[in-house]
Amino acid sequence: MNPTALLDGVRVLDLTNVLAGPFASYQLALLGADVIKVEIPGAGDLARRLGADHALNEAGTGASFLAQNSAKRSLTLNLKSPAGRDVLLRAVEGADVLVENFRPGVLDRLGLGWDRLRATNPRLVYCAVSGFGQDGPLRDRPAYDQIVQGVSGMMSATGTEQTGPLRAGYPVADTLGGMTAAFAVASALVHRDRTGEGVRLDVSMLESAMTAMGWVVSNHLIAGQDPVPMGNDNFTAAPSGTFATGDGMLNISANEQRQFVTLCRLLGRPDLCDDPRFAERSARKVHRRELTAQIEAALAGRPAAEWETVLAAAGVPAARVLSVPEALAQDQVRARGFVHDLPFPGDPDRDLRVLGSPVHVDGAAPVPAHEPPLLGEHTDTILRELGYDDATIATMHEEGTV
Numbered sequence: 001m002n003p004t005a006l007l008d009g010v011r012v013l014d015l016t017n018v019l020a021g022p023f024a025s026y027q028l029a030l031l032g033a034d035v036i037k038v039e040i041p042g043a044g045d046l047a048r049r050l051g052a053d054h055a056l057n058e059a060g061t062g063a064s065f066l067a068q069n070s071a072k073r074s075l076t077l078n079l080k081s082p083a084g085r086d087v088l089l090r091a092v093e094g095a096d097v098l099v100e101n102f103r104p105g106v107l108d109r110l111g112l113g114w115d116r117l118r119a120t121n122p123r124l125v126y127c128a129v130s131g132f133g134q135d136g137p138l139r140d141r142p143a144y145d146q147i148v149q150g151v152s153g154m155m156s157a158t159g160t161e162q163t164g165p166l167r168a169g170y171p172v173a174d175t176l177g178g179m180t181a182a183f184a185v186a187s188a189l190v191h192r193d194r195t196g197e198g199v200r201l202d203v204s205m206l207e208s209a210m211t212a213m214g215w216v217v218s219n220h221l222i223a224g225q226d227p228v229p230m231g232n233d234n235f236t237a238a239p240s241g242t243f244a245t246g247d248g249m250l251n252i253s254a255n256e257q258r259q260f261v262t263l264c265r266l267l268g269r270p271d272l273c274d275d276p277r278f279a280e281r282s283a284r285k286v287h288r289r290e291l292t293a294q295i296e297a298a299l300a301g302r303p304a305a306e307w308e309t310v311l312a313a314a315g316v317p318a319a320r321v322l323s324v325p326e327a328l329a330q331d332q333v334r335a336r337g338f339v340h341d342l343p344f345p346g347d348p349d350r351d352l353r354v355l356g357s358p359v360h361v362d363g364a365a366p367v368p369a370h371e372p373p374l375l376g377e378h379t380d381t382i383l384r385e386l387g388y389d390d391a392t393i394a395t396m397h398e399e400g401t402v
Helices: 020-030 054-059 063-068 082-093 114-120 145-151 172-195 205-211 215-223 257-266 270-274 281-286 288-299 304-313 324-328 331-335 379-385 390-399
Strands: 011-015 034-039 072-076 097-100 125-130 199-204 240-244 249-253 318-320 339-344 347-355
Touching: 011 020, 011 082, 020 034, 020 063, 020 072, 020 097, 020 125, 020 172, 034 082, 063 347, 072 379, 082 114, 082 390, 097 172, 114 125, 125 172, 145 172, 145 205, 172 199, 172 205, 199 205, 240 288, 249 304, 257 270, 257 304, 281 288, 304 318, 379 390
Parallel strands: 011 034, 011 097, 034 072, 097 125, 125 199
Antiparallel strands: 240 249, 249 318, 339 347
């Protein structure tokens, strides 16, 4: 057994689309689950047509799909047909988990809601991922990442007073929803194995996003203070933010008094520690702009790369602001085995690079078992595993069931 395959033997039916749901099931696949991606015949996951490379989108292997679907198998199934629904229910009989991100009520209207699934397999862990949850006044609204970033309050706290509200430049709400779902599924499997009872999970992207907002929410709920957009500055401390250097931008988070004292010494400005405007933590927050000006004047003598090394070595949290290519090329990322090279689906002469799991198991990085599937690549194999003979499978193809 692969030592990182913590979910070896767990079968997941993945009825999800685009990002939040596929990201959740990808995390499960990285830890060894057998994830069967159930897709619409002839179309598949919309993510197959999303990404920066038009040719890949046309081929049904869009970058968005490839990024979140390694180590899965693809089964095409027409759930609008009675025969297709029968196949899914047969698959449910031997499954441990079903993940879906349809709008609330869609599976119920197909006759495949929680009551029917639980009757088919009482041990099933059922996870529904949606923008707002399965109940409440917004349950039926469509939601993509940008919508959730807006209604969660995230955008209101991002940017500056001049540039905000501002969305994060990546799908943070989708990813948080997917990670929440993966965590919930793993927890439910522990419960199921202890009690024998299946569980219905209802994951809200909105609530997942708000949970991740930290002091932005807690200062309002607990201290009665509404957040304001502060750009690259950190409300909780100063100096804590992004600073210009002689070459490049540098993040510094001298949140503790000893870190501030060390920073001033290394900048050649120990006098800042005695300045009444900066001597105490609370005073530094009030006089943040003046302190930033003093620090940037001192940083101007050296490039960010040098300051990063000097400050970090002395215990002052500091690091350059990197581009995405620079971040991926870091020795730290390489040493942890976070980026994986896989065969490109349908093109053996091309390599595919994808991210793996941020979790190491007993010191080892989980590795995707295989490349992302072509649409319907494993349909016949999975149908045979479910007990269908070749003649029946051929009929299913002829009738458009699969």
